[in-house]
Amino acid sequence: MNERLAVADDDLDKAASIANALERAEPLAALVLDVLSRQAEGRTLFVGEKYVAVRAEAHGVERAAAETPLGNLLAMLERGPESSAQWALCGALYVKGFAHSVRTHPTERKALVTRVAAHGDFLELGSPYRVLSALSRMLDAELAAEVHAAIGELVLSDDQGTPQAQARARNAGRIAVLGDARTAASHAALVAIESRARDAFSRALCALLLGRGPDKRESAVCTIHGHVGRFPGGPVSSLLRWLSGVALIASAVRLVLASFGVRREVEVELGDLGLRVRRRTHLLGRVVRTADEVHPLRVLRHARRATRYPGIHLVMGAFCFALGVVLGGVFSYDAMRLGDRSLAMIGVVLLLVGAGVDLLFEVLVPAGRGRVALELDLGRGNNRENRLRLAGVPMADADHFLQVLWRRVSQLEGISRAVD
Numbered sequence: 001m002n003e004r005l006a007v008a009d010d011d012l013d014k015a016a017s018i019a020n021a022l023e024r025a026e027p028l029a030a031l032v033l034d035v036l037s038r039q040a041e042g043r044t045l046f047v048g049e050k051y052v053a054v055r056a057e058a059h060g061v062e063r064a065a066a067e068t069p070l071g072n073l074l075a076m077l078e079r080g081p082e083s084s085a086q087w088a089l090c091g092a093l094y095v096k097g098f099a100h101s102v103r104t105h106p107t108e109r110k111a112l113v114t115r116v117a118a119h120g121d122f123l124e125l126g127s128p129y130r131v132l133s134a135l136s137r138m139l140d141a142e143l144a145a146e147v148h149a150a151i152g153e154l155v156l157s158d159d160q161g162t163p164q165a166q167a168r169a170r171n172a173g174r175i176a177v178l179g180d181a182r183t184a185a186s187h188a189a190l191v192a193i194e195s196r197a198r199d200a201f202s203r204a205l206c207a208l209l210l211g212r213g214p215d216k217r218e219s220a221v222c223t224i225h226g227h228v229g230r231f232p233g234g235p236v237s238s239l240l241r242w243l244s245g246v247a248l249i250a251s252a253v254r255l256v257l258a259s260f261g262v263r264r265e266v267e268v269e270l271g272d273l274g275l276r277v278r279r280r281t282h283l284l285g286r287v288v289r290t291a292d293e294v295h296p297l298r299v300l301r302h303a304r305r306a307t308r309y310p311g312i313h314l315v316m317g318a319f320c321f322a323l324g325v326v327l328g329g330v331f332s333y334d335a336m337r338l339g340d341r342s343l344a345m346i347g348v349v350l351l352l353v354g355a356g357v358d359l360l361f362e363v364l365v366p367a368g369r370g371r372v373a374l375e376l377d378l379g380r381g382n383n384r385e386n387r388l389r390l391a392g393v394p395m396a397d398a399d400h401f402l403q404v405l406w407r408r409v410s411q412l413e414g415i416s417r418a419v420d
Helices: 009-021 025-042 049-058 073-079 084-104 106-125 132-138 141-157 165-181 184-196 200-209 235-244 246-259 312-338 341-367 395-413
Strands: 220-228 263-271 274-283 286-296 302-306 371-377 387-394
Touching (some): 009 025, 009 084, 009 132, 025 049, 025 073, 025 084, 025 106, 049 073, 084 106, 084 132, 106 132, 106 141, 106 165, 132 141, 132 165, 141 165, 141 184, 141 286, 165 184, 165 200, 184 286, 220 371, 263 387, 263 395, 302 395, 312 341, 371 395, 387 395
Antiparallel strands (some): 220 263, 220 387, 263 274, 274 286, 302 371, 371 387
Protein backbone atom coordinates (compact mmCIF):
# COMPACT_ATOMS: atom_id res chain seq x y z
CA MET A 1 0.00 0.00 0.00
CA ASN A 2 1.15 3.51 -0.73
CA GLU A 3 0.55 5.61 2.39
CA ARG A 4 1.83 8.80 0.75
CA LEU A 5 -0.52 8.67 -2.25
CA ALA A 6 -2.20 12.03 -2.85
CA VAL A 7 -6.00 12.08 -3.08
CA ALA A 8 -7.34 14.91 -5.23
CA ASP A 9 -10.68 16.66 -4.87
CA ASP A 10 -11.87 15.02 -8.11
CA ASP A 11 -11.28 11.63 -6.51
CA LEU A 12 -13.35 12.67 -3.51
CA ASP A 13 -16.23 13.88 -5.69
CA LYS A 14 -16.20 10.64 -7.72
CA ALA A 15 -15.98 8.51 -4.57
CA ALA A 16 -18.94 10.31 -2.99
CA SER A 17 -21.01 9.69 -6.12
CA ILE A 18 -20.12 5.98 -6.18
CA ALA A 19 -20.74 5.51 -2.43
CA ASN A 20 -24.23 6.99 -2.71
CA ALA A 21 -25.07 4.86 -5.78
CA LEU A 22 -24.04 1.44 -4.41
CA GLU A 23 -26.90 -1.04 -4.06
CA ARG A 24 -25.90 -2.39 -0.64
CA ALA A 25 -24.22 0.78 0.52
CA GLU A 26 -25.27 0.61 4.20
CA PRO A 27 -23.68 -2.75 5.16
CA LEU A 28 -20.57 -1.89 3.12
CA ALA A 29 -20.33 1.50 4.84
CA ALA A 30 -20.82 -0.10 8.27
CA LEU A 31 -18.00 -2.53 7.51
CA VAL A 32 -15.64 0.25 6.43
CA LEU A 33 -16.53 2.29 9.53
CA ASP A 34 -15.77 -0.72 11.71
CA VAL A 35 -12.41 -1.54 10.09
CA LEU A 36 -11.15 2.04 9.81
CA SER A 37 -12.18 2.79 13.40
CA ARG A 38 -10.02 -0.14 14.53
CA GLN A 39 -7.13 1.23 12.48
CA ALA A 40 -7.57 4.66 14.04
CA GLU A 41 -7.72 3.21 17.56
CA GLY A 42 -4.57 1.19 16.97
CA ARG A 43 -2.83 3.98 15.01
CA THR A 44 -1.95 1.50 12.25
CA LEU A 45 -3.19 0.78 8.71
CA PHE A 46 -2.71 -2.98 9.06
CA VAL A 47 -5.67 -5.08 10.23
CA GLY A 48 -5.21 -8.48 8.53
CA GLU A 49 -7.38 -10.59 6.24
CA LYS A 50 -8.78 -12.67 9.08
CA TYR A 51 -10.11 -9.67 10.97
CA VAL A 52 -11.69 -8.20 7.81
CA ALA A 53 -13.34 -11.57 7.07
CA VAL A 54 -14.77 -11.79 10.61
CA ARG A 55 -16.14 -8.24 10.51
CA ALA A 56 -17.55 -8.77 7.01
CA GLU A 57 -19.44 -11.81 8.24
CA ALA A 58 -20.73 -9.83 11.23
CA HIS A 59 -22.09 -7.11 8.91
CA GLY A 60 -23.49 -9.62 6.41
CA VAL A 61 -21.15 -8.64 3.58
CA GLU A 62 -20.17 -11.41 1.14
CA ARG A 63 -17.24 -11.07 -1.21
CA ALA A 64 -19.42 -11.12 -4.31
CA ALA A 65 -21.61 -8.36 -2.89
CA ALA A 66 -18.57 -6.18 -2.12
CA GLU A 67 -17.85 -5.38 -5.77
CA THR A 68 -17.71 -1.67 -6.66
CA PRO A 69 -16.84 0.22 -9.87
CA LEU A 70 -13.35 0.71 -8.38
CA GLY A 71 -12.78 -2.90 -7.32
CA ASN A 72 -13.73 -5.30 -4.55
CA LEU A 73 -14.10 -3.51 -1.23
CA LEU A 74 -12.99 -6.52 0.84
CA ALA A 75 -9.77 -6.72 -1.17
CA MET A 76 -9.17 -3.01 -0.55
CA LEU A 77 -9.56 -3.45 3.20
CA GLU A 78 -7.44 -6.63 3.33
CA ARG A 79 -4.43 -5.45 1.37
CA GLY A 80 -5.01 -1.70 1.50
CA PRO A 81 -6.24 0.58 -1.32
CA GLU A 82 -3.96 0.70 -4.36
CA SER A 83 -5.05 3.94 -6.01
CA SER A 84 -6.14 7.41 -4.98
CA ALA A 85 -9.70 6.62 -6.11
CA GLN A 86 -9.84 3.55 -3.84
CA TRP A 87 -8.53 5.54 -0.86
CA ALA A 88 -11.20 8.17 -1.54
CA LEU A 89 -13.95 5.53 -1.80
CA CYS A 90 -13.02 3.98 1.55
CA GLY A 91 -13.05 7.43 3.14
CA ALA A 92 -16.47 8.24 1.66
CA LEU A 93 -17.93 4.92 2.85
CA TYR A 94 -16.49 5.54 6.32
CA VAL A 95 -18.36 8.85 6.52
CA LYS A 96 -21.51 7.23 5.14
CA GLY A 97 -21.26 4.51 7.79
CA PHE A 98 -20.90 7.21 10.44
CA ALA A 99 -24.05 8.95 9.21
CA HIS A 100 -25.95 5.63 9.28
CA SER A 101 -24.78 4.98 12.86
CA VAL A 102 -26.02 8.41 13.94
CA ARG A 103 -29.44 7.70 12.42
CA THR A 104 -29.75 4.27 14.02
CA HIS A 105 -28.36 5.32 17.42
CA PRO A 106 -29.62 8.88 18.00
CA THR A 107 -28.90 8.73 21.74
CA GLU A 108 -25.20 8.19 20.98
CA ARG A 109 -24.97 11.05 18.50
CA LYS A 110 -22.58 13.21 20.54
CA ALA A 111 -20.26 10.29 21.35
CA LEU A 112 -20.15 9.24 17.69
CA VAL A 113 -19.36 12.80 16.57
CA THR A 114 -16.55 13.08 19.12
CA ARG A 115 -15.10 9.72 18.08
CA VAL A 116 -15.10 10.58 14.37
CA ALA A 117 -13.42 13.92 15.07
CA ALA A 118 -10.76 12.18 17.17
CA HIS A 119 -10.22 9.36 14.65
CA GLY A 120 -9.79 11.97 11.94
CA ASP A 121 -6.40 12.87 13.43
CA PHE A 122 -4.99 9.57 12.21
CA LEU A 123 -7.20 8.81 9.21
CA GLU A 124 -6.87 12.29 7.70
CA LEU A 125 -3.34 13.24 8.76
CA GLY A 126 -1.65 9.84 8.99
CA SER A 127 -3.09 8.21 5.86
CA PRO A 128 -4.60 9.18 2.47
CA TYR A 129 -8.15 8.23 3.53
CA ARG A 130 -9.33 11.90 3.63
CA VAL A 131 -12.35 11.10 5.79
CA LEU A 132 -12.69 14.62 7.19
CA SER A 133 -12.50 16.10 3.71
CA ALA A 134 -15.46 13.91 2.73
CA LEU A 135 -17.71 15.27 5.49
CA SER A 136 -19.27 18.08 3.47
CA ARG A 137 -19.75 15.74 0.50
CA MET A 138 -21.45 12.89 2.40
CA LEU A 139 -23.25 14.45 5.38
CA ASP A 140 -26.10 16.86 5.83
CA ALA A 141 -25.12 20.37 6.86
CA GLU A 142 -26.19 19.95 10.51
CA LEU A 143 -24.19 16.77 11.16
CA ALA A 144 -21.13 18.09 9.32
CA ALA A 145 -21.33 21.24 11.44
CA GLU A 146 -21.28 19.17 14.63
CA VAL A 147 -18.13 17.34 13.52
CA HIS A 148 -16.41 20.60 12.56
CA ALA A 149 -17.29 22.07 15.95
CA ALA A 150 -15.86 18.95 17.64
CA ILE A 151 -12.63 19.34 15.64
CA GLY A 152 -12.38 22.93 16.85
CA GLU A 153 -12.84 21.78 20.45
CA LEU A 154 -10.06 19.22 19.97
CA VAL A 155 -7.73 22.02 18.89
CA LEU A 156 -8.54 24.04 21.99
CA SER A 157 -8.28 21.03 24.31
CA ASP A 158 -4.76 20.28 22.99
CA ASP A 159 -3.79 23.95 22.95
CA GLN A 160 -0.81 25.02 25.04
CA GLY A 161 1.18 28.20 25.33
CA THR A 162 4.38 26.42 24.27
CA PRO A 163 3.17 23.14 22.72
CA GLN A 164 5.32 20.23 21.67
CA ALA A 165 6.03 19.87 17.97
CA GLN A 166 3.74 16.84 17.67
CA ALA A 167 0.76 18.59 19.27
CA ARG A 168 1.33 21.72 17.19
CA ALA A 169 1.46 19.69 13.95
CA ARG A 170 -1.73 17.84 14.90
CA ASN A 171 -3.55 21.11 15.58
CA ALA A 172 -2.23 22.60 12.35
CA GLY A 173 -3.72 19.65 10.44
CA ARG A 174 -7.07 20.09 12.16
CA ILE A 175 -7.10 23.81 11.39
CA ALA A 176 -6.27 23.09 7.75
CA VAL A 177 -9.25 20.72 7.56
CA LEU A 178 -11.52 23.44 8.96
CA GLY A 179 -10.13 25.92 6.44
CA ASP A 180 -10.77 23.55 3.52
CA ALA A 181 -14.36 22.90 4.64
CA ARG A 182 -15.51 26.50 3.97
CA THR A 183 -18.76 26.11 5.92
CA ALA A 184 -20.38 28.33 8.51
CA ALA A 185 -19.51 25.86 11.27
CA SER A 186 -15.86 25.55 10.25
CA HIS A 187 -15.64 29.36 10.01
CA ALA A 188 -17.05 29.68 13.53
CA ALA A 189 -14.56 27.09 14.79
CA LEU A 190 -11.67 29.02 13.23
CA VAL A 191 -12.88 32.26 14.83
CA ALA A 192 -13.12 30.53 18.23
CA ILE A 193 -9.60 29.11 17.90
CA GLU A 194 -8.17 32.47 16.84
CA SER A 195 -9.69 34.23 19.83
CA ARG A 196 -9.15 31.56 22.50
CA ALA A 197 -6.00 29.63 21.59
CA ARG A 198 -2.84 30.25 23.59
CA ASP A 199 -0.50 28.99 20.87
CA ALA A 200 0.45 31.96 18.69
CA PHE A 201 1.05 29.63 15.72
CA SER A 202 -2.55 28.32 15.85
CA ARG A 203 -3.92 31.85 16.11
CA ALA A 204 -1.82 33.06 13.18
CA LEU A 205 -2.85 30.10 11.02
CA CYS A 206 -6.53 30.74 11.76
CA ALA A 207 -6.09 34.43 10.96
CA LEU A 208 -4.60 33.55 7.57
CA LEU A 209 -7.42 31.12 6.76
CA LEU A 210 -9.98 33.74 7.80
CA GLY A 211 -8.37 36.22 5.41
CA ARG A 212 -7.19 38.66 8.04
CA GLY A 213 -3.49 37.97 8.08
CA PRO A 214 -1.24 38.07 11.13
CA ASP A 215 -0.48 41.76 10.65
CA LYS A 216 -4.12 42.65 11.31
CA ARG A 217 -4.15 41.08 14.73
CA GLU A 218 -3.04 42.91 17.81
CA SER A 219 0.48 41.87 18.67
CA ALA A 220 1.16 40.47 22.11
CA VAL A 221 3.88 42.28 24.03
CA CYS A 222 4.02 40.03 27.07
CA THR A 223 2.03 37.04 28.35
CA ILE A 224 1.87 35.56 31.83
CA HIS A 225 0.17 32.41 33.15
CA GLY A 226 -1.03 31.32 36.58
CA HIS A 227 -3.95 29.80 38.45
CA VAL A 228 -6.80 31.81 39.89
CA GLY A 229 -6.32 32.91 43.48
CA ARG A 230 -8.50 34.88 45.90
CA PHE A 231 -7.92 38.62 45.69
CA PRO A 232 -6.99 39.71 49.24
CA GLY A 233 -9.23 42.05 51.17
CA GLY A 234 -8.35 44.52 53.87
CA PRO A 235 -6.88 43.56 57.28
CA VAL A 236 -10.28 43.72 59.00
CA SER A 237 -12.05 41.47 56.51
CA SER A 238 -9.12 39.03 56.51
CA LEU A 239 -9.19 38.83 60.32
CA LEU A 240 -12.94 38.26 60.31
CA ARG A 241 -12.56 35.46 57.74
CA TRP A 242 -10.11 33.62 59.98
CA LEU A 243 -12.03 34.22 63.23
CA SER A 244 -15.35 33.13 61.72
CA GLY A 245 -13.89 29.99 60.14
CA VAL A 246 -14.80 31.07 56.61
CA ALA A 247 -11.16 30.91 55.52
CA LEU A 248 -10.81 27.36 56.86
CA ILE A 249 -14.01 26.24 55.09
CA ALA A 250 -12.85 27.85 51.83
CA SER A 251 -9.52 26.02 52.08
CA ALA A 252 -11.32 22.71 52.63
CA VAL A 253 -13.59 23.33 49.64
CA ARG A 254 -10.58 24.08 47.42
CA LEU A 255 -8.93 20.87 48.59
CA VAL A 256 -12.03 18.82 47.74
CA LEU A 257 -12.36 20.44 44.31
CA ALA A 258 -8.68 19.82 43.60
CA SER A 259 -9.17 16.13 44.41
CA PHE A 260 -11.78 16.02 41.62
CA GLY A 261 -9.37 17.57 39.16
CA VAL A 262 -10.91 21.06 39.21
CA ARG A 263 -8.32 23.61 38.14
CA ARG A 264 -8.88 27.27 37.27
CA GLU A 265 -6.21 28.80 35.07
CA VAL A 266 -5.84 32.36 33.87
CA GLU A 267 -3.64 33.98 31.24
CA VAL A 268 -3.05 37.72 30.94
CA GLU A 269 -1.72 39.04 27.64
CA LEU A 270 -0.44 42.59 27.45
CA GLY A 271 -1.06 43.82 23.92
CA ASP A 272 -0.77 47.08 22.06
CA LEU A 273 -4.19 48.31 23.14
CA GLY A 274 -4.84 46.74 26.53
CA LEU A 275 -4.96 43.64 28.68
CA ARG A 276 -6.53 40.45 27.39
CA VAL A 277 -7.62 38.01 30.11
CA ARG A 278 -8.37 34.37 29.29
CA ARG A 279 -9.87 32.18 32.00
CA ARG A 280 -10.24 28.40 31.80
CA THR A 281 -11.80 25.93 34.19
CA HIS A 282 -10.64 22.31 33.94
CA LEU A 283 -12.50 19.29 35.29
CA LEU A 284 -10.80 15.89 35.15
CA GLY A 285 -8.39 17.16 32.52
CA ARG A 286 -11.05 18.65 30.20
CA VAL A 287 -11.91 22.31 29.66
CA VAL A 288 -15.48 22.88 30.89
CA ARG A 289 -15.60 26.68 30.92
CA THR A 290 -13.76 29.47 29.16
CA ALA A 291 -13.93 33.25 29.24
CA ASP A 292 -12.10 35.84 27.17
CA GLU A 293 -12.04 39.49 28.26
CA VAL A 294 -10.34 42.63 26.98
CA HIS A 295 -9.66 45.61 29.28
CA PRO A 296 -8.14 48.93 28.17
CA LEU A 297 -5.09 50.05 30.11
CA ARG A 298 -6.78 53.24 31.24
CA VAL A 299 -9.01 51.31 33.69
CA LEU A 300 -6.02 49.72 35.46
CA ARG A 301 -5.77 50.99 39.04
CA HIS A 302 -2.73 49.04 40.08
CA ALA A 303 -0.71 45.92 39.43
CA ARG A 304 1.61 44.43 42.00
CA ARG A 305 3.63 41.37 42.85
CA ALA A 306 2.65 39.95 46.23
CA THR A 307 4.18 37.29 48.48
CA ARG A 308 1.78 36.15 51.16
CA TYR A 309 3.25 36.01 54.67
CA PRO A 310 6.86 36.44 53.47
CA GLY A 311 8.40 36.17 56.97
CA ILE A 312 6.15 33.62 58.62
CA HIS A 313 8.51 30.71 57.91
CA LEU A 314 11.28 32.47 59.88
CA VAL A 315 9.00 33.04 62.87
CA MET A 316 7.72 29.47 62.81
CA GLY A 317 11.24 28.08 62.57
CA ALA A 318 12.49 30.11 65.52
CA PHE A 319 9.41 29.19 67.59
CA CYS A 320 9.79 25.44 66.93
CA PHE A 321 13.52 25.54 67.70
CA ALA A 322 12.90 27.37 70.98
CA LEU A 323 10.09 24.98 71.90
CA GLY A 324 12.33 21.98 71.16
CA VAL A 325 15.13 23.41 73.34
CA VAL A 326 12.79 24.13 76.26
CA LEU A 327 10.97 20.78 76.17
CA GLY A 328 14.17 18.87 75.47
CA GLY A 329 15.90 20.59 78.37
CA VAL A 330 13.02 19.79 80.76
CA PHE A 331 13.00 16.11 79.83
CA SER A 332 16.82 15.91 79.95
CA TYR A 333 16.89 17.48 83.44
CA ASP A 334 14.29 14.99 84.69
CA ALA A 335 16.24 12.15 83.06
CA MET A 336 19.45 13.11 84.86
CA ARG A 337 17.61 13.61 88.16
CA LEU A 338 15.81 10.28 88.01
CA GLY A 339 18.33 8.30 85.97
CA ASP A 340 15.64 7.37 83.40
CA ARG A 341 17.01 6.56 79.95
CA SER A 342 13.61 6.80 78.26
CA LEU A 343 13.19 10.42 79.41
CA ALA A 344 16.69 11.16 78.12
CA MET A 345 15.78 9.69 74.76
CA ILE A 346 12.60 11.81 74.58
CA GLY A 347 14.65 14.92 75.38
CA VAL A 348 17.10 14.17 72.58
CA VAL A 349 14.26 13.53 70.12
CA LEU A 350 12.58 16.84 71.04
CA LEU A 351 15.83 18.71 70.51
CA LEU A 352 16.38 17.07 67.11
CA VAL A 353 12.77 17.67 66.02
CA GLY A 354 12.96 21.34 66.98
CA ALA A 355 16.23 21.79 65.11
CA GLY A 356 14.88 19.88 62.11
CA VAL A 357 11.72 21.98 61.87
CA ASP A 358 13.83 25.12 62.20
CA LEU A 359 16.02 23.89 59.33
CA LEU A 360 12.93 23.17 57.25
CA PHE A 361 11.36 26.59 57.72
CA GLU A 362 14.53 28.71 57.55
CA VAL A 363 16.47 26.91 54.82
CA LEU A 364 14.40 24.49 52.75
CA VAL A 365 11.21 26.54 52.47
CA PRO A 366 12.99 29.75 51.34
CA ALA A 367 15.05 27.66 48.89
CA GLY A 368 11.86 26.32 47.32
CA ARG A 369 10.33 29.77 46.86
CA GLY A 370 10.38 31.66 43.63
CA ARG A 371 6.68 31.69 42.84
CA VAL A 372 4.58 34.69 43.75
CA ALA A 373 1.15 36.14 43.05
CA LEU A 374 0.39 38.91 40.57
CA GLU A 375 -2.57 41.11 41.50
CA LEU A 376 -4.39 43.29 38.96
CA ASP A 377 -7.13 45.74 39.91
CA LEU A 378 -8.90 46.72 36.69
CA GLY A 379 -10.92 49.38 38.48
CA ARG A 380 -14.41 49.02 37.07
CA GLY A 381 -16.49 49.49 40.17
CA ASN A 382 -16.38 46.92 42.96
CA ASN A 383 -17.00 43.91 40.72
CA ARG A 384 -14.94 40.96 42.00
CA GLU A 385 -14.42 39.72 38.42
CA ASN A 386 -12.33 42.81 37.74
CA ARG A 387 -9.97 42.08 40.62
CA LEU A 388 -7.65 39.39 39.39
CA ARG A 389 -5.04 37.40 41.28
CA LEU A 390 -2.69 35.07 39.39
CA ALA A 391 -1.10 32.65 41.86
CA GLY A 392 1.87 30.37 41.26
CA VAL A 393 3.64 32.80 38.91
CA PRO A 394 7.46 32.53 38.65
CA MET A 395 9.00 35.59 40.28
CA ALA A 396 11.13 36.43 37.24
CA ASP A 397 8.06 36.32 34.95
CA ALA A 398 6.07 38.54 37.31
CA ASP A 399 8.88 41.12 37.50
CA HIS A 400 9.29 41.12 33.72
CA PHE A 401 5.54 41.56 33.19
CA LEU A 402 5.43 44.52 35.59
CA GLN A 403 8.41 46.17 33.91
CA VAL A 404 6.83 45.85 30.46
CA LEU A 405 3.47 47.04 31.83
CA TRP A 406 5.14 50.06 33.44
CA ARG A 407 6.78 51.07 30.16
CA ARG A 408 3.54 50.63 28.22
CA VAL A 409 1.47 52.69 30.69
CA SER A 410 4.13 55.39 30.71
CA GLN A 411 4.16 55.52 26.92
CA LEU A 412 0.37 55.70 26.61
CA GLU A 413 -0.39 58.16 29.38
CA GLY A 414 2.92 59.85 30.16
CA ILE A 415 2.31 59.68 33.90
CA SER A 416 3.32 57.41 36.77
CA ARG A 417 0.83 54.76 37.77
CA ALA A 418 0.62 52.59 40.86
CA VAL A 419 2.51 49.62 39.52
CA ASP A 420 4.69 48.19 42.25
